[in-house]
Amino acid sequence: MALTLRERSFHAAIGGAFLAGAPAGSVFAQAVRFFDDGEHALWAIQNQGVQEPSIPLFYDGQRVGDGVQLFDIVECFDRVPGTNSFPLTLADIIANGYVRPLVQQEDGTTGSIGTSIVSQPGYRVQGQPIDIVPELERADAKHIADVLQISGSGRYGAQATVSSTRSSRDQEIGQTRFTIDFEWRADQPLDLANGSEGFDAFRLCWLSSMLADATLGVYDARYLSIERAGVPWTVAIDDGNRPRHLFNQPPELGVGDAVVLFKDTLGTWNPGSPTIELRLLSLEGSAKRVGIQGFLAQTLNPNDDSLNVWFEWLDAPDVIAAGSEIRATFEVIATDPTDPPDSNHDHVIDRKDAWLVLALQGRTPLNNDYDIYADVDASDLIDGNDYQSVLGMLAFHPADIDSSGNVDAEDFFGYLDYFAAGADDADITSNGSIDAADFFAYLDLFATR
Ligand SMILES: [Ca+2]
Ligand SMILES: [Ca+2]
Ligand SMILES: [Ca+2]
Ligand SMILES: [Ca+2]
Structure with missing residues (x-):
């Protein structure tokens, strides 16, 4: 049977690193195309490489699949403007809230997957490891006007609940954008780990990346930028000093400010994977002050997420009262790697x-x-x-x-x-x-x- 272009793109993606290790037969048995308007196709995927349990997915309120199937990922295949190609452009891992954007190229392809965006809070309660992935219970996809929405809802045990919605429009060549809106609510008093304030007590939203060896090009991100009131401060991340938090004092940011993990073209791991910008668009509820913190882990294994950078809740109390809520909106923009001295990141030196x-x-x-x-x-x-x-x-x-x-x-x-x-x-x-x-x-x- 001949494959359509879209299906060829899909098969190419499945054959790539993204689903490496999963038996092809079972993957195909659990891949369901549930939306296609000629510009986008949405596939529900079950992928054994995702550690968290698969969850039910609904489209416009209707269960996707045969009524009992569970899924891990919604993959968005999007037509590249001016072409008949439909490459994988956004992978939304509904089982854990990680989102992986790819950037469309003029030739109808997309680059590689690299840095992920984690679309919900994580926090550290006294005597427990940080809980960065809630138990997600269901995901809902909708297509309203031109906006594709993928929502996930779940809980952190009995402690807290969260819902997070990722919204995107038709993507352009050279940049893939989406927004994250989440609502988080404490259902119990949460005793945050003493002394960890500013050092990973409570993350609102973060970038999960990899920096193993800058000299050998083994990284998904090489440079860190913090943009405050429109002024960027951009540094190379020292890969030799590890494990460590990136800041002794988290720089404070406001609404409208952003953090960026830049990739350059010298990266040999996932070459072409994107630079990711994460911008705070709104913040309501208990969190009033936020800053940027990050952690470079000891591991040099390129398959580990050794570099995390996040928005930290700076005025988090020692004990978060039951009923406390945080609502936040972030914008994510993925773009192609840039090299110094392209300081304005427009891919030309002039x-x-x-x-x-x-x-x-x-x-x-x-x-x-x-x-x-x-x-x-x-x-x-x-x-x-x-x-x-x-x-x-x-x-x-x-x-x-x-x-x-x-x-x-x-x-x-x-x-x-x-x-x-x-x-x-x-x-x-x-x-x-x-x-x-x-x-x-x-x-x-x-x-x-
Ligand atoms: Ca110099
Ligand atoms: Ca330039
Ligand atoms: Ca000007
Ligand atoms: Ca002249």
């Missing part, structure tokens, strides 16, 4: 990256706007050497707008033309708007001619 290096002269990792992507020689200081390195990568001086080989008044007027036209080329500061700051940024470049 005058905008050169300007970012110029704008950050003198910064070290102790400055809140340090960016390892601008510290081209990774010397822990952004200086003239880094700027010269970027100039060496450009065919023309960054102020040479007309690519004539010299920088003169023609270039200045050329930039003014961009500016007057509101062209993207005029946004030297890469912040999405064109204003006086861009004009002065161009003058900064001009002055280095």
